[in-house]
Amino acid sequence: SQTIHQWPATLVQPVGSPLSLECTVEGTSNPNLYWYRQAAGRGLQLLFYSVGIGQISSEVPQNLSASRPQDRQFILSSKKLLLSDSGFYLCAQKGPTNEKLFFGSGTQLSVL
Amino acid sequence: RKEVEQDPGPFNVPEGATVAFNCTYSNSASQSFFWYRQDCRKEPKLLMSVYSSGNEDGRFTAQLNRASQYISLLIRDSKLSDSATYLCVVTRTGYALNFGKGTSLLVTP
Numbered sequence: 001s002q003t004i005h006q007w008p009a010t011l012v013q014p015v016g017s018p019l020s021l022e023c024t025v026e027g028t029s030n031p032n033l034y035w036y037r038q039a040a041g042r043g044l045q046l047l048f049y050s051v052g053i054g055q056i057s058s059e060v061p062q063n064l065s066a067s068r069p070q071d072r073q074f075i076l077s078s079k080k081l082l083l084s085d086s087g088f089y090l091c092a093q094k095g096p097t098n099e100k101l102f103f104g105s106g107t108q109l110s111v112l
Numbered sequence: 113r114k115e116v117e118q119d120p121g122p123f124n125v126p127e128g129a130t131v132a133f134n135c136t137y138s139n140s141a142s143q144s145f146f147w148y149r150q151d152c153r154k155e156p157k158l159l160m161s162v163y164s165s166g167n168e169d170g171r172f173t174a175q176l177n178r179a180s181q182y183i184s185l186l187i188r189d190s191k192l193s194d195s196a197t198y199l200c201v202v203t204r205t206g207y208a209l210n211f212g213k214g215t216s217l218l219v220t221p
Contacts, residue, residue: 100158
């Protein structure tokens, strides 16, 4: 089975502050990992995906970055948050032979 | 044209009613199709896959029309607990999943 740990559940940060959201997964080796954002009233937007350690693909240019230091760890970061970075951030995992996505419980980020 | 389009709703239906959601997709090369359910402030969860021949899971029936690039989800005998947002998802091998914005359903007593 696939288990995705994502924290924190809720985060309130001032504009200009840094961000680090961590996601760790269990149950599958070499998983494809994803970071999505869901802004209020909008659909899920793919931010980054990773097919392996150190391999990051960015879907949307912005002030966010991602890193994959270990096989089962995926980190979303920002050096300086913007108001527009507010949203619901979701980490997701897809097995190498499985088209389905499974999501972590998400982090609700409010930038004030 | 957006890759996956859904009627945002909201659909307000009484308990016991039958409700249907539609979804259209633009990429004819799409191969895999899913319906996800998302409760307020929660992560999306896989509801069911959608197969070419149509498939049923209890009160839920999903259908795919490749010629029209159209997917549907039918919910029979609606329960209060069915209230949620239903996301249509389309993908093909080697590509990221494309999510619709979702259709909101509210089942009332």
